[in-house]
Amino acid sequence: MYGEREIIFAGDGEMNTEKLFGKKNLIIAAAIAAGIALIIAGGVLSSKENSGGDDGKSAIAGKLEYELQLERRIEELCLSLDGIDSAKALVTLDGGTEEIYASNSRAKTDDRSGENSVEYPSSSDALRLGEKYPEIRGVAVVVSGGESAQVRKNVTELLSSSLGISSNRIAVGGGK
Numbered sequence: 001m002y003g004e005r006e007i008i009f010a011g012d013g014e015m016n017t018e019k020l021f022g023k024k025n026l027i028i029a030a031a032i033a034a035g036i037a038l039i040i041a042g043g044v045l046s047s048k049e050n051s052g053g054d055d056g057k058s059a060i061a062g063k064l065e066y067e068l069q070l071e072r073r074i075e076e077l078c079l080s081l082d083g084i085d086s087a088k089a090l091v092t093l094d095g096g097t098e099e100i101y102a103s104n105s106r107a108k109t110d111d112r113s114g115e116n117s118v119e120y121p122s123s124s125d126a127l128r129l130g131e132k133y134p135e136i137r138g139v140a141v142v143v144s145g146g147e148s149a150q151v152r153k154n155v156t157e158l159l160s161s162s163l164g165i166s167s168n169r170i171a172v173g174g175g176k
Contacts, residue, residue, distance in 0.1 A: 063096050066133055077158060078143050083151055085144045086176060093134040100129045138169045146174030 071089040078087035139159055145151040152172040160167045 060096070062131075063093060063134060066097070067091050067093055070136070074139065074141065074159065074163075077162065078141060078155055081151075081154055081158065083145045083148070084155075087141060087143045088175070089142075090140045092137040092139075094137040095134045097134060098132040100132055102127045102129050136163055136165050136169070138171070139163065139165070140171045140173070142173045142175040144174070144176060146172050148174075 070091045074089040074091065075087045078084055078089070141155055141159070143151065143155060146155070151174075155172045156167050156170050159165070159170050
């Protein structure tokens with residue numbers, strides 16, 4: 001009577017949705033429902049990460065701030081050398097900052113087997129001592145007068161000794 005849109009009930013009283021909506025429309029509706037479910041799940045997961053996961057963002061911000069601070073100090077140091085009127089520095093760090101914790105540990109000896117074991121409390125029980133900053137991977141400096149071999153040597157020696165890195169991790173170039 002209604003053609004394909006006719007509501008047909010199976011013998012047990014269930015509605016036959018395939019006849020009601022058509023196979024093509026059911027696939028489209030299922031795809032839309034799955035998309036909405038993924039969007040909702042993504043929003044829930046990202047809100048959980050944002051509520052408790054600011055440590056990652058603060059670690060990145062801390063690393064970036066540390067890099068900028070090092071670059072400014074290197075530029076100021078290079079400007080203090082004779083023959084250098086301008087300096088621009090770029091620092092590359094290896095890894096990120098690490099938090100250092102002190103914690104109580106208990107050593108136990110099993111009387112039967114004679115084995116030693118150490119128990120560490122959870123990190124929430126630990127006392128935060130500070131941070132370990134990332135190591136410097138390399139430094140690039142562009143200085144006025146950097147075309148001169150003597151200026152490049154002076155800058156390389158200065159940065160190598162002040163930063164505690166080998167001279168092969170330092171590149172010095174000339175510029176304005």
